[in-house]
Amino acid sequence: SAVISQKPSRDICQRGTSLTIQCQVDSQVTMMFWYRQQPGQSLTLIATANQGSEATYESGFVIDKFPISRPNLTFSTLTVSNMSPEDSSIYLCSGWTGEKLFFGSGTQLSVL
Amino acid sequence: QKEVEQNSGPLSVPEGAIASLNCTYSDRVSQSFFWYRQYSGKSPELIMSIYSNGDKEDGRFTAQLNKASQYVSLLIRDSQPSDSATYLCAVKERSSASKIIFGSGTRLSIRP
Numbered sequence: 001s002a003v004i005s006q007k008p009s010r011d012i013c014q015r016g017t018s019l020t021i022q023c024q025v026d027s028q029v030t031m032m033f034w035y036r037q038q039p040g041q042s043l044t045l046i047a048t049a050n051q052g053s054e055a056t057y058e059s060g061f062v063i064d065k066f067p068i069s070r071p072n073l074t075f076s077t078l079t080v081s082n083m084s085p086e087d088s089s090i091y092l093c094s095g096w097t098g099e100k101l102f103f104g105s106g107t108q109l110s111v112l
Numbered sequence: 113q114k115e116v117e118q119n120s121g122p123l124s125v126p127e128g129a130i131a132s133l134n135c136t137y138s139d140r141v142s143q144s145f146f147w148y149r150q151y152s153g154k155s156p157e158l159i160m161s162i163y164s165n166g167d168k169e170d171g172r173f174t175a176q177l178n179k180a181s182q183y184v185s186l187l188i189r190d191s192q193p194s195d196s197a198t199y200l201c202a203v204k205e206r207s208s209a210s211k212i213i214f215g216s217g218t219r220l221s222i223r224p
Contacts, residue, residue, distance in 0.1 A: 033211065042200060043156070043214040058211075092155060101146070101202070101212050103155040 002027045006093055006104030013083055013111050020079045021091055021107045028073040029095035034066075037090045037106075046091075049076040083111045115139075116203050116215035124221045131188040133218050135201030138182070144204040145177055145184045149197045150217070156200055160186065191222045 005024045013019050023032070032049040047055040047068055055068035070076040080087050088111045093104045115138045125131040133147075144163055148156035160175040162168045162184065168175045174187040184203075188195055201215040 035214075042216040045211055045213065048211055096212070100158050100161060101204075102158065106155050 002029065002095060002097060002102055004093060004095055004102065004104035006107060008107055009105060010108040011110070013109065015084055015111060017083055018079055018081045019083065019109060020077050021093070023076050023078075023093035023104050025074040025095045027097075030098050031096040032070060032076045033094045033096070033101070034068060034076070034078045035092045035094060037092060039089075043092065046078070049078075049093075080109065083109075085111045087111050116201055116213050118199075118201050118215035118218050120216055121219040122221050123218055124223055125191050127191060127193060127222055127224050129191055131191045131195065131220055131222070133186040133188075133199050133201075133220065134183060135185065135215055136183045137201075137203045139203070139205065140179075140182065141205050142182075142203045143206040145175070146202040146204070146212070147173075147175060147184075147186045148200040148202060148214075150200060151197045159199075188220075193222045193224060196220060196222045 003026045007022055011019055034046040035043040036046055037043050045058050046061045046066055047057040049055050049068050049070040051070045051073055065081055067079045091107045094101050117136045147160045149159050150156040160173050162175040162177045165177050165179055172189045176185045198217040198219045200217045202212050204212045
């Protein structure tokens with residue numbers, strides 16, 4: 001089955017800074033998604049990463065705060081911009097093969 | 113707004129018994145249904161997918177789908193302590209470009 005390499009696995013950041021999370025899939029996927037999971041909570045979809053075009057954001061998430069790139073079928077980045085403590089969460093990238101959705105190992109972000 | 117509902121639990125089941133997890137969804141056009149297992153500190157992993165009404169069995173796991181009633185369930189037979197985890201129900205629409213929405217998850221605890 002396909003594997004997603006996600007990095008960094010964790011980071012501690014200062015308020016007001018930005019962090020870029022990278023995901024590399026070892027095979028082509030039709031769709032890539034970015035989710036956020038706060039402690040003890042389920043997965044909230046941030047956006048769908050579209051190849052070569054702007055991402056499709058869910059309600060409550062905006063491009064200025066969470067810019068996403070997907071330059072090809074196997075790579076995507078999510079940037080968390082101008083961070084505040086409320087952005088502390090686990091961020092997960094995922095890929096849809098056409099039959100199943102699988103996940104990277106996640107990035108645990110703490111903002112001080 | 114499309115929703116996926118699960119009881120948060122915790123659901124406590126004795127070892128060797130059957131664990132029954134339930135999920136309801138609001139969007140009638142949903143076509144693909146998934147059960148994920150998530151251990152604490154880990155990413156979700158796919159256990160079962162189901163697309164048609166009825167039962168689908170895979171080892172100790174059985175997924176049941178009833179589209180008319182808009183519910184999907186997961187049965188775990190001969191529950192083991194290693195089954196203790198959070199189980200997430202996920203739903204995808206028919207469209208190939210549609211997103212995947214997760215329920216809030218049910219925390220399952222298998223007691224020895």
